[in-house]
Amino acid sequence: MKISKYLLLAVLFSPLFTSCADYNEQSVDALETGTADFTKYVAVGNSLAAGFQSNALYPEGQAYSYPNFLAQTFRVSSFAQPAIGNGYGDRVDIADLSNPLAPVTTITSLSPGVLPTQPAGGYQNLGIPGAILDDYLGGVRSDAGGNTVDTYLQRLTGSNGPAYAYVLGTSGKTISAYLKEQNPTFVSFWLGNNDILGYVTSGGLRPFTSPTAFAASYASSISDILSSNANMKMAVANIPGVTSIPFATYVGPIAKQLLTASLPASVTSIYASATFYNGVAQLGMAENKFPYAGIPLANLDKPDSAMVLITGQAALGWIGASSAVPGDAAKVTAITNYWKGFIVAATAGTANAIPASVAGAMDNATLAATMKQLITGLYMQTFLVDAPTASAALTARGFDVNFAQPFGLHPHNPIPNQFILDKNEISIAKTVTGLFNGAISQVVAANTAKIAFVDMNSIFKDIVTAGSVTANGVTLRPALGSLFSFDGVHPSNRGHGILTNEIIKAINAKFNSNLPPLMISRIPLGYTVNQNPS
Numbered sequence: 001m002k003i004s005k006y007l008l009l010a011v012l013f014s015p016l017f018t019s020c021a022d023y024n025e026q027s028v029d030a031l032e033t034g035t036a037d038f039t040k041y042v043a044v045g046n047s048l049a050a051g052f053q054s055n056a057l058y059p060e061g062q063a064y065s066y067p068n069f070l071a072q073t074f075r076v077s078s079f080a081q082p083a084i085g086n087g088y089g090d091r092v093d094i095a096d097l098s099n100p101l102a103p104v105t106t107i108t109s110l111s112p113g114v115l116p117t118q119p120a121g122g123y124q125n126l127g128i129p130g131a132i133l134d135d136y137l138g139g140v141r142s143d144a145g146g147n148t149v150d151t152y153l154q155r156l157t158g159s160n161g162p163a164y165a166y167v168l169g170t171s172g173k174t175i176s177a178y179l180k181e182q183n184p185t186f187v188s189f190w191l192g193n194n195d196i197l198g199y200v201t202s203g204g205l206r207p208f209t210s211p212t213a214f215a216a217s218y219a220s221s222i223s224d225i226l227s228s229n230a231n232m233k234m235a236v237a238n239i240p241g242v243t244s245i246p247f248a249t250y251v252g253p254i255a256k257q258l259l260t261a262s263l264p265a266s267v268t269s270i271y272a273s274a275t276f277y278n279g280v281a282q283l284g285m286a287e288n289k290f291p292y293a294g295i296p297l298a299n300l301d302k303p304d305s306a307m308v309l310i311t312g313q314a315a316l317g318w319i320g321a322s323s324a325v326p327g328d329a330a331k332v333t334a335i336t337n338y339w340k341g342f343i344v345a346a347t348a349g350t351a352n353a354i355p356a357s358v359a360g361a362m363d364n365a366t367l368a369a370t371m372k373q374l375i376t377g378l379y380m381q382t383f384l385v386d387a388p389t390a391s392a393a394l395t396a397r398g399f400d401v402n403f404a405q406p407f408g409l410h411p412h413n414p415i416p417n418q419f420i421l422d423k424n425e426i427s428i429a430k431t432v433t434g435l436f437n438g439a440i441s442q443v444v445a446a447n448t449a450k451i452a453f454v455d456m457n458s459i460f461k462d463i464v465t466a467g468s469v470t471a472n473g474v475t476l477r478p479a480l481g482s483l484f485s486f487d488g489v490h491p492s493n494r495g496h497g498i499l500t501n502e503i504i505k506a507i508n509a510k511f512n513s514n515l516p517p518l519m520i521s522r523i524p525l526g527y528t529v530n531q532n533p534s
Helices: 060-062 066-074 152-157 161-168 176-181 195-203 213-227 251-262 310-316 326-347 356-360 365-385 387-397 423-446 456-468 492-513
Strands: 041-045 089-098 104-110 126-127 148-150 185-189 232-236 268-272 294-295 304-310 420-422 451-454 470-473 473-475
Touching: 041 066, 041 176, 066 126, 066 185, 066 492, 089 161, 089 473, 126 161, 126 176, 152 161, 161 176, 185 213, 195 423, 213 232, 213 423, 232 423, 251 304, 251 310, 268 365, 268 470, 294 356, 294 420, 304 423, 326 365, 365 470, 451 470, 451 492, 456 492, 470 492, 473 492
Parallel strands: 041 126, 041 185, 185 232, 232 451
Antiparallel strands: 089 104, 268 294, 304 420, 470 473
16 A cells, blocks of 8 residues: 655644833833844744744734744834734633643634735744745755655645745745845844654654755755845744653653553553654664554653653543443544544555545444555555565564554554654654754854854753743743643743743844843733633
């Protein structure tokens, strides 16, 4: 069976407006800008720059984006952000975390309405949710093996197309072309996160960008910006590590505690399906020919060994379910429905595509047989062997699919890989992030007089190590509803304030300016736990 190369699976998923003077202690005196010119500021970035929070982009979140904070601090005459109606995406609000594996949540579906006409001066916040580094110059994205993942046109016209259109319009222009039309004097640039984040949030199912291609694209992108204005100055940020985001770190320790207490003492491991890999030492990638991985319960709170993703919360509630137990029918249905969606996505666009209607009608035996065929095909593609060789290799490793076995407690009925990062995948994510950041550091070093470097990787790592960050009497933890919004990836209102101050600190140090920091205590909390938004 032919399987599509990448499984484009979906990931997981009122403040008051106040003036800038409420956020920092500014006087009416002119700013000391040093060697920088903040007259025309443009922000280049992804959902972090857009102000995305809790799995959605909405006006209240935009208002507290770090680019908007910077623009107010720079006192620019105009800084327009895309008009998005009441927002877009499915905003997640958590009202109660008393049971963290099944929090009380409210999902609010937002609609941006009709695409607005671009303002005469364009937008200055070019934060595009889902944007990758290659979007700046409109390049082709390639994976670690040099294979094409997608083209710029495919990204513009794909499922994330509206996010590009609301910022750039519908002409198909690149971020570079849009930026140059505005002739900025100062640019903040924070792209590259999504080149590895998609791999992390999908449990290793989505591709990451080739580190070699990333390095070349990054150098070209920064050169393109600096060459657009002889006096151009920039603030550039690198990429936080996977262990810095609650999306990957929040659930595991709680899962360890609850599963250890609820399962028999004889159960010491859970099982998850695993991705096949050829060994590539430069990418931290060990060879894996097993279709599953055993994960000791003792390791669920060790971020170097295993990470249960936020998307896996529901699956943990299915642990132990078996088709042989009538009382487990609802849980087994949820399990099989997941795998039916998996095979539809995995075969889409191939000669052997399985329509949703066909998958939906499969009984458990047919689904199990289809999954075995699918996984055998993945083994063939990864290791370039024929069907008999792949089948024999998997049989030798005890491979089977059997929904009568207890879910997650037996290798024949494993937790889907999408919900867990195993040790190998964590190693890959860390290594690739390190390679990306090494490339960023090289570009910064080559243009040191013009770039203020913000080491977001170290900043987030230090906050996680300390367990909190305190500013103006406000203490924020690296957790949902505190430093982070409820999606576990994007900062909260005050989280954006913390990041803004780090950027300001770097700008002041590099360009000898005296930009005032934000007063974090004066930034509204936004949606908080135990608050039911209306």
